[in-house]
Structures are given as structure tokens and as C-alpha cells.
Amino acid sequence: MTNFIKNEKTCFFALGAAAxxxxxxxxxxxxxxxxxxxxxxxxxxxxxxxAAELTKIKEDAQDIRFEEKSDEE
Amino acid sequence: MKYExxxxxxxxxxxxxxxxxxxxxxxxxxxxxxTKAPFVESAxxxxxxxxxxxxxHEDDYGxxxxxxxxxxISSLKESELTPLMLADERFKANIEGKxxxxxxxxxxxxxxxxxxxxxxxxxxxxAKGIDSLLSFEARVEMLDAASIGISLARGNTNTASSxxxxxxxxxxxxxxxxxxxxxxxxxxxxxxxxxxWLLTDDGEVNVPFDDIKQGDKVKVxxxxxxxxxxxxxxxxxxxxxxxxxGESEPVHKxxxxxxxxxxxxxxxxxxxxVRSLSSDSRLASIIELINESESSKAGTQxxxxxxxDAIVPYSFLGFGLIYGITGNITKALSVLMVDFSCALKLxxxxxxxxxxxxxxxxGATVKGGKYLEAFADADTIVFDKTGTLTNACPKVTDVVxxxxxxxxxxxxxxxxLEEHFPHSVAAAVVxxxxxxxxxHAEEHAEVNYIVAHGIVTHYYGKRTVIxxxxxxxxxxxxxxxxxxxxxIEEKSIxxxxxxxxxxGELAGMIVIDDPVREEAAGIISELRHLxxxxxxxxxxxxxxxxxxxxxxxxxxMYQSQVMPEHKSEYVAALKSNGHKVxxxxxxxxxxxxxxEANVSVAMSDGSDIAREVADIALTGDSLSGIVQLRRLSxxxxxxxxxxxxxxxxxxxxxxxxxxxxxIQPSLSALLHNGSTMLISANSMGRLLKKNK
Numbered sequence: 024m025t026n027f028i029k030n031e032k033t034c035f036f037a038l039g040a041a042a043x044x045x046x047x048x049x050x051x052x053x054x055x056x057x058x059x060x061x062x063x064x065x066x067x068x069x070x071x072x073x074a075a076e077l078t079k080i081k082e083d084a085q086d087i088r089f090e091e092k093s094d095e096e
Numbered sequence: 097m098k099y100e101x102x103x104x105x106x107x108x109x110x111x112x113x114x115x116x117x118x119x120x121x122x123x124x125x126x127x128x129x130x131t132k133a134p135f136v137e138s139a140x141x142x143x144x145x146x147x148x149x150x151x152x153h154e155d156d157y158g159x160x161x162x163x164x165x166x167x168x169i170s171s172l173k174e175s176e177l178t179p180l181m182l183a184d185e186r187f188k189a190n191i192e193g194k195x196x197x198x199x200x201x202x203x204x205x206x207x208x209x210x211x212x213x214x215x216x217x218x219x220x221x222x223a224k225g226i227d228s229l230l231s232f233e234a235r236v237e238m239l240d241a242a243s244i245g246i247s248l249a250r251g252n253t254n255t256a257s258s259x260x261x262x263x264x265x266x267x268x269x270x271x272x273x274x275x276x277x278x279x280x281x282x283x284x285x286x287x288x289x290x291x292x293w294l295l296t297d298d299g300e301v302n303v304p305f306d307d308i309k310q311g312d313k314v315k316v317x318x319x320x321x322x323x324x325x326x327x328x329x330x331x332x333x334x335x336x337x338x339x340x341x342g343e344s345e346p347v348h349k350x351x352x353x354x355x356x357x358x359x360x361x362x363x364x365x366x367x368x369x370v371r372s373l374s375s376d377s378r379l380a381s382i383i384e385l386i387n388e389s390e391s392s393k394a395g396t397q398x399x400x401x402x403x404x405d406a407i408v409p410y411s412f413l414g415f416g417l418i419y420g421i422t423g424n425i426t427k428a429l430s431v432l433m434v435d436f437s438c439a440l441k442l443x444x445x446x447x448x449x450x451x452x453x454x455x456x457x458x459g460a461t462v463k464g465g466k467y468l469e470a471f472a473d474a475d476t477i478v479f480d481k482t483g484t485l486t487n488a489c490p491k492v493t494d495v496v497x498x499x500x501x502x503x504x505x506x507x508x509x510x511x512x513l514e515e516h517f518p519h520s521v522a523a524a525v526v527x528x529x530x531x532x533x534x535x536h537a538e539e540h541a542e543v544n545y546i547v548a549h550g551i552v553t554h555y556y557g558k559r560t561v562i563x564x565x566x567x568x569x570x571x572x573x574x575x576x577x578x579x580x581x582x583x584i585e586e587k588s589i590x591x592x593x594x595x596x597x598x599x600g601e602l603a604g605m606i607v608i609d610d611p612v613r614e615e616a617a618g619i620i621s622e623l624r625h626l627x628x629x630x631x632x633x634x635x636x637x638x639x640x641x642x643x644x645x646x647x648x649x650x651x652x653m654y655q656s657q658v659m660p661e662h663k664s665e666y667v668a669a670l671k672s673n674g675h676k677v678x679x680x681x682x683x684x685x686x687x688x689x690x691x692e693a694n695v696s697v698a699m700s701d702g703s704d705i706a707r708e709v710a711d712i713a714l715t716g717d718s719l720s721g722i723v724q725l726r727r728l729s730x731x732x733x734x735x736x737x738x739x740x741x742x743x744x745x746x747x748x749x750x751x752x753x754x755x756x757x758x759i760q761p762s763l764s765a766l767l768h769n770g771s772t773m774l775i776s777a778n779s780m781g782r783l784l785k786k787n788k
Contacts, residue, residue, distance in 0.1 A: 075146070078147075079112075082147050082149075093105065093106045
């Protein structure tokens with residue numbers, strides 16, 4: 024019995040189980056939830072801003088190309 | 097609205113508001129507001145960058161800014177997103193989702209768990225493969241299943257997972273491409289606005305389609321498309337509902353029956369009570385048309401699919417051989433990873449559907465892929481003269497009267513009858529009456545159109561007929577004195593003429609000059625250049641007029657004084673001599689010949705029924721549409737051929753490199769699927785250069 028408790032593997036198992044319990048609690052916690060929401064929201068904002076910037080670059084390039092083309096004629 | 101001026105040069109003007117300041121619906125509304133202004137050629141509103149692009153004359157910049165100044169973003173209404181936009185968004189979200197999911201699992205899910213997921217996903221593919229094996233059909237699914245299954249069995253989960261990922265991406269792309277091309281086509285086709293006859297207290301008025309309100313009474317004459325859904329109020333007729341039901345026999349409709357927008361009135365005339373303005377049933381019939389055209393696949397397309405499946409057993413054979421010879425399963429696997437078939441299966445329909453879309457943009461509604469193929473194949477083209485080779489608007493050059501009738505009376509009576517029927521000659525008579533300032537009351541009884549002959553009605557109680565010489569003098573038995581005969585011959589030399597008789601007596605002759613379209617001669621020589629060996633003309637005109645036109649245009653053959661039934665016989669004779677025939681026509685009387693030809697083209701101002709029967713309906717008012725179509729169809733066949741060679745060449749190379757061990761199966765899968773996507777994307781592009 025003592026052998027069983029002292030066994031390394033059992034120890035790791037117990038630690039693992041504890042970590043999992045805490046982990047799940049943490050995952051369920053408000054702090055974690057809010058943190059994730061904020062991160063994802065930030066990600067979305069960056070994505071939108073990047074998309075806007077890329078579109079602007081593309082449009083400006085098209086305008087310049089139009090200017091060159093129409094001046095060539 | 098606050099905005100920043102960004103660009104202004106030679107009629108191109110761009111301003112920006114804050115990115116995402118407009119909603120998607122508002123962006124559409126703003127675009128509509130701008131395009132509605134008469135001085136704006138085109139406008140684009142991009143919500144992402146907040147940019148508003150306008151094309152207009154340089155002098156009109158100020159007017160555009162004025163519109164933008166007065167518009168308030170908060171009061172812009174939300175327009176509905178079109179199905180096309182929704183499809184685009186769905187696709188974007190799908191791709192993004194797939195990529196994010198893949199990145200997430202790769203980063204955060206530990207390998208053993210992932211292996212379980214991958215195996216589960218693989219099951220779906222393997223099940224499909226077994227399904228095709230059990231039905232004794234060698235299909236592409238078997239190749240997918242084998243390559244995934246073998247990779248998995250060898251513990252190569254990463255290869256299996258990338259193959260599945262790529263397969264799902266190409267599936268997504270395939271669905272999206274098909275949906276998008278279909279929707280784009282249906283959007284282009286649904287913008288088919290015409291004028292309709294509104295029944296008011298003062299009689300019939302010709303008004304634009306858009307002016308009709310719910311509950312209005314609209315009169316429809318034979319040969320026209322019924323413009324709205326509604327109930328039949330009065331009159332009766334035979335309605336061809338094949339666009340709705342597929343039934344080609346016309347249905348008899350009387351008061352109280354329901355009629356649908358997009359169906360055609362073949363005989364009689366009816367008044368409908370407009371029930372719904374939305375073009376739901378019309379739109380549905382267009383979508384039906386496109387779906388149908390997909391099933392009326394081009395020969396090339398079904399050939400591509402047959403080839404694709406036929407290759408499958410050889411892939412397995414190659415796999416077995418290479419495994420047998422080298423004993424190296426990695427090398428053998430590269431044969432399975434590369435299947436020619438999916439590229440063939442995907443690129444051909446995409447090429448065809450996008451060519452149909454391009455045709456629509458060029459002003460031609462093509463009703464099926466096979467017609468484009470047949471158009472490229474054709475070596476003979478037959479034109480019905482009036483309304484196709486000759487100017488779309490023939491002119492009345494003379495009005496000759498007989499007996500005691502006055503010129504004005506003859507012309508206004510003729511116009512009163514002719515205005516109900518969609519034919520270029522009829523339009524000429526009506527126009528002439530308008531030019532002369534002649535108005536008329538609708539005093540006649542029911543108007544009957546006798547196909548290819550003329551119109552019969554009772555006018556102030558007298559039987560009144562208008563039509564060709566054959567119709568008036570032979571069928572109707574109107575007497576003709578020698579003296580009058582001489583006058584007719586003298587006055588109508590080199591032109592065509594129609595005759596009006598009232599109460600069995602000849603009242604007048606309307607001489608119509610039908611000048612050849614300015615562009616016709618150029619078009620004919622261009623068509624010859626593009627591979628048409630035989631260019632013919634059919635006409636109901638007398639010999640001298642026909643000869644004159646034929647000589648002027650340099651045609652190969654012509655036939656004068658042709659009756660409609662003979663038109664189709666003429667086409668049938670050409671076909672039985674082994675020619676592939678394109679028939680171009682515009683009137684109700686051309687429909688039998690249009691139906692007989694290998695491919696038929698209806699002109700833009702032709703009657704609705706001709707446009708309904710024809711395989712290709714032109715929407716632009718020019719013969720150049722035919723040249724464009726020929727170019728487009730030839731370019732399409734060229735693209736399909738070059739796709740074939742590229743697919744065969746590139747994939748063979750992959751197999752060779754794979755069996756030599758130069759590239760790994762996962763890389764050959766990547767290259768193979770990548771090239772398939774590339775070639776599909778390339779097949780969506782324009783076939784013709786813009787300036788052509």
C-alpha cells in the first residue's frame with residue numbers, strides 16, 4: 024500500500040489529476056473567458072484593420088496605374 | 097457625409113470615408129444612388145476601405161461631390177445583399193474557418209489526439225471509396241481513399257492529413273466556383289426589362305416595365321413573354337409554360353386562370369391582373385434554365401468526365417506495377433496521389449460556365465454549354481434578312497393610297513394594328529405615324545396575328561387586313577386591277593411593301609426600305625475570317641431586293657420569297673448535306689428554322705418567342721455580338737484543349753518525379769492539388785480581351 028502511494032507513477036497521476044481539475048476550473052473561470060474574448064477581439068480588430076489597409080493599398084495602386092495608362096494614350 | 101478626396105483624374109474620382117463606416121447594405125444603397133445620377137457612368141462603394149469610386153465626365157466632379165455632401169450615412173437605407181454577395185461572404189468565412197482550424201489543431205492539439213481525429217476524418221473518405229468499389233465503378237473517390245488509406249496504414253498521418261485538407265479545400269472551391277458563376281449568370285439574365293401595355297380607362301398605353309403597380313391590368317399579345325405573375329382577367333390564349341413546367345405543349349388559359357411571369361403567350365391575347373411585382377417566378381425560371389443548361393452539358397464536358405473516370409483503373413495499374421518493380425511503396429504511392437481526373441472534371445465545367453457568363457456580359461444569353469461548343473464547330477451561318485442583316489429599324493419611305501383613302505388615314509390605321517406586334521417592320525409603321533403626328537383611337541376589335549402573313553381585325557365593323565402581297569391578294573382574295581398592279585410595281589422597286597385592305601378593297605401600300613446595317617459587310621467578312629465557309633441569307637422579299645443585298649454583302653447564297661416553313665426546310669437541307677448550321681433570326685416566323693438549326697441566335701429586338709426558342713439570345717443591338725460569340729466559343733475550345741495538355745503534361749511529370757523518388761508523396765499531392773486549383777482559377781478568367 025505504502026508502495027503504491029510512494030510509487031512515482033501514482034504521484035504523477037495525482038498531480039496530473041489535480042492539474043487537470045485546476046485546469047478545467049481555470050478554463051471555466053471568468054478571467055480566462057474574458058482574457059480569451061479580449062484576445063480574439065483584438066485579433067479580429069487587427070484583421071479588419073489589415074484588410075482595410077490592404078484594400079486601400081490595392082485601390083491606390085489601381086489609381087496610379089489608371090493615371091499612367093490614361094496619360095500614355 | 098464627411099469624406100476625404102483621394103483621387104481625381106480624367107473622369108475617375110475616388111473619395112474615402114472611414115473604413116467600415118457604412119454597413120454592407122448601406123454601401124449598396126449608396127452605389128445605387130450614385131449610379132442613378134445621369135452624369136455618373138459607374139460607381140463602386142467598398143465598405144472595407146470606405147472608398148467610393150465614380151466614373152463621370154471631368155466637368156461633373158462638382159455634381160458628384162454635391163450628392164456626397166447631401167447624403168447622410170445615418171439616413172442611408174439598408175439594401176438587401178444579393179445572393180452573389182452572400183455566396184462570396186460564405187466562401188470567405190468557410191476558407192478562413194478551415195485555415196484557422198488547421199492552424200489551431202497543429203499548434204495546440206497533441207499528436208496522439210490529432211491522430212485519432214485524422215483517422216476519423218479519413219474514415220469518411222475511405223467509406224466513399226469502398227462505396228464506389230462496391231458499385232463496381234472505378235471513380236475518383238477510390239483513388240482518394242486508396243492514397244489516404246495507404247498513407248495512414250503506413251503511419252504517415254501528416255501526409256494523410258494534408259491530402260484530406262487539400263481535397264476539402266478543392267471541394268469548397270469547386271462548390272463556390274460553380275455557385276458563383278451560376279449566380280452571376282442569373283443576375284445578368286434577370287435584368288431584362290421591357291415595355292408593357294397597360295390597360296387604362298383611356299385604352300392601352302405603352303409604359304415601361306417599372307411603372308407597373310400591383311393590381312394593374314396589363315395586356316399581352318401573341319408572341320410575347322408574360323411580364324408578371326397574375327390572374328387572367330379577360331381574353332384567352334395558349335400559354336407555353338415550358339420554362340416553368342418543362343411541358344412543351346401550350347396550355348389553354350381563360351379568365352380566372354393563373355399565369356406566370358416568364359412564360360410565353362403563343363396564341364391569342366390576354367389581359368392579366370398583376371398579382372406580384374417581384375420577379376420571383378421569372379427568377380426561378382432563369383435559375384431553372386441555368387440548371388438545365390448544366391445538365392445539357394457540352395459534349396466536351398461529359399467527355400472530360402468520362403476520361404477522368406476512365407483513367408482511374410490505370411492509376412491503380414501504375415501503382416501495382418511500380419510497387420511490383422521497385423518494392424518501394426512511397427514511390428508507388430505518388431501515382432495515386434496524382435489523379436488527372438479531378439483537374440479535368442473541375443476545369444472544363446468552370447471554363448464553360450464562365451464563358452457563358454462572359455457571353456452574358458458581352459450581350460448574349462447562352463442557354464447551355466453545348467451551344468457554345470456547337471457555335472465553335474459550325475461552318476455555315478444563315479441569316480434571316482429583316483431585322484438581322486438589315487437595319488434593326490427599317491423606314492417607311494412611301495405611303496401609296498388607292499381608291500378614296502387618304503394617306504393619313506391609311507398610315508394611322510396601319511399603325512393602330514401594327515403596334516400590337518413585335519416586329520421591326522411593324523415598329524417602322526408605328527414610328528412613321530408618330531413622326532407625322534397621327535394619333536388614333538383603339539377602335540378595332542380583337543387583333544389576330546397570322547404568323548408570317550399579317551394581321552386581321554374588324555375596324556369600324558369592316559374586315560381589315562394588313563400584310564404581305566401574298567397574304568392580302570391571294571389568301572384574302574383582295575382584287576387587284578392591272579392599273580394598280582402597275583403602280584405597285586413602279587413604287588416598290590428594290591424595296592419591300594406591305595398592303596392594307598379595308599372591307600375587301602385595297603386601301604394602301606406602305607413602302608418600306610430596309611437598309612442594310614452599316615456594320616453588316618464588315619461583320620460578314622469577319623465571320624468568314626473566323627471560319628464560316630458558307631454564309632447564306634433567307635428573305636421573304638422579292639428577287640431584286642434580295643439580290644441587291646446579297647451582292648452588297650458578298651454572301652455565298654441567298655433565297656428570296658421564302659415562307660417560314662421553307663426557311664426550316666432550307667436549314668434542314670443544309671444539315672443533311674453535313675453542314676453545321678447557325679441560324680440567326682428575329683421574328684415569330686423564324687422560330688421553326690431556329691428550332692431546326694444546330695445552334696440558333698435571336699436578335700435583341702426580336703419577338704420574345706424567337707428569343708425563347710433560340711439557343712442564344714443577343715441583348716445588344718448589333719450584329720457584332722455574333723462575331724464576339726464566335727471568338728468566345730473558339731477561345732473556349734482553345735482553353736479547354738490547352739487545359740487538357742497542361743493537366744496531362746504536368747501530372748505525368750509529377751508521377752515521373754515521384755517514381756524516381758525526387759519528390760515525396762505529400763509534395764506531389766500538394767503540387768497536384770495546387771495545380772488543379774490554379775488551373776480552375778485560370779479557367780474563370782476572361783477569354784476575350786476587353787478592347788476586342
